[in-house]
Amino acid sequence: MYKIAVIPGDGIGKIVTPETIRVLESIDLKFEFQHMEVGYEVFKKVGTSVPEDVISSLRNTQACLFGATTTPVDVPNYRSAVVTLRKALDLYANVRPARSYPIRGQVKDVDLVIVRENTEGLYSGIEFATKDSAFAMRVITRRACERVARFAFDLAMRRRRKLIVVTKANIMRKTCGLFREVTLFVAENYPEVEVDEMFVDAAAMNLVLKPQVFDVILTSNLFGDILSDEAAGLVGGLGLAPSANIGDDYGLFEPVHGSAPDIAGKGIANPIAAILSAKMLLDFLGEVTWAERVENAVSAVLKKRKYLTPDLGGSSTTREVTEAIISALEKI
Ligand code: NAI
Ligand code: MG
Secondary structure, three states: OEEEEEEEEOOOHHHHHHHHHHHHHOOOOOEEEEEOOOOHHHHHHHOOOOOHHHHHHHHOOOEEEEEEOOOOOOOOOOOOHHHHHHHHOOOOEEEEEEEOOOOOOOOOOOEEEEEEEOOOEOOOOOEEEOOOOEEEOOEOOHHHHHHHHHHHHHHHHOOOOEEEEEEOOOOOOOHHHHHHHHHHHHHOOOOOOEEEEEEHHHHHHHHHHOHHHOOEEEEOHHHHHHHHHHHHHHOOOHHHOEEEEEOOOOEEEEEOOOOOOOOOOOOOOOOHHHHHHHHHHHHHOOOHHHHHHHHHHHHHHHHHOOOOOHHHOOOOOHHHHHHHHHHHHHHO
């Protein structure tokens, strides 16, 4: 029996998360789901996006399935719920795979993973302003660089053994300099992994021109956020992009997309990004066979092209796509 926390969040998080649970309930494993609430709707009720008791309840579970939350830019002092959870649970590695699935018009043969440092960098949350100037603190620590680098190298060892560290160390000589230095230091323990370096601007271009050359990309928080949306765009968009936030003993799994207010309530959100995040959860739990089956079921549905949501050029609903995946799973 796996104890899994479920946080649907706001907007389409409330739609795609229950669909994902239906997929997990259709497979031959036992889960105890514990439902919790964080996000903007919670903030409006109780004045904080992440109530204290949620953190302690999460600690009593093995992992969390997270939907998406709204982070309004115009509410002063509001802090993103998921950024708060990543920090509170010390989920230091944000893992974002981008893979070519069999859909028309998509770039072929992409199979890369972006590992993004998830607790500091420009998202450290330390900002201040005077009347006419504003400042953000880009915090980079040796400890955080080292643990995320080890995570990325371990992952590279299980893949094609190629790692590219992405920085802007030519300009941000101290912060990116430290990130780069620590990565190259950790690399010495992984002689089988081929290590390369790229500046973030060149990486952004190469992702478009020749994404097939990338295996594992290791980078800092903001760069990883941007490059991973770019990589998602190459292979079908946010409706297909899953992610994992991993710490030493906990994992939180969420689609890369946000609460998508423009389509919330219309029943047309693509559930696949959330379902592939559950696939990553299964991998994390060591259920690799089930993880593979879920991914194969998604692939089979995409290949048939019969049940696709509008973001992929179809006209199916969220529920119809989920149903198709569940019935493909039954046949695998
Ligand atoms: P978004 O990811 O919510 O939406 C971007 C575009 O992609 C929209 O046109 C949306 O309709 C489309 N889209 C996203 N997911 C989709 C899906 N599953 N199926 C079909 N189309 C999909 O990003 P946006 O609009 O920048 O942000 C909306 C809200 O979400 C904001 O409040 C933002 O702060 C929050 N957000 C939360 C994240 C999280 O909880 N981890 C991540 C990114 C944004
Ligand atoms: Mg993002």
